[in-house]
Amino acid sequence: MRVWALQDAKARLSEVVRLAMEHEPQEITLRGEPAVVVLSVEDYRRLVHPKPSFVDLIRNSPLMDVDIDLTREQTLTREIDP
8 A cells, every 4th residue: 555645646636546547555644653554445435335245145035935855864774866
């Protein structure tokens, strides 16, 4: 991540934005201290709207109400074809 002083970032804003759009976050400092990070819209949305967990995905599945027979055969052995 590239670090910019605020006055440099203001003078070269187009470059800061271009680099951020290439998925390279740009840090801007104010009086030598980290102040903000410029991100691409895609990176920001990925942070704000993370992917659902596997459990949430299954719970919200359109197949949630489908009745599936999950019973197992309880015999200890089975026949094997030679």
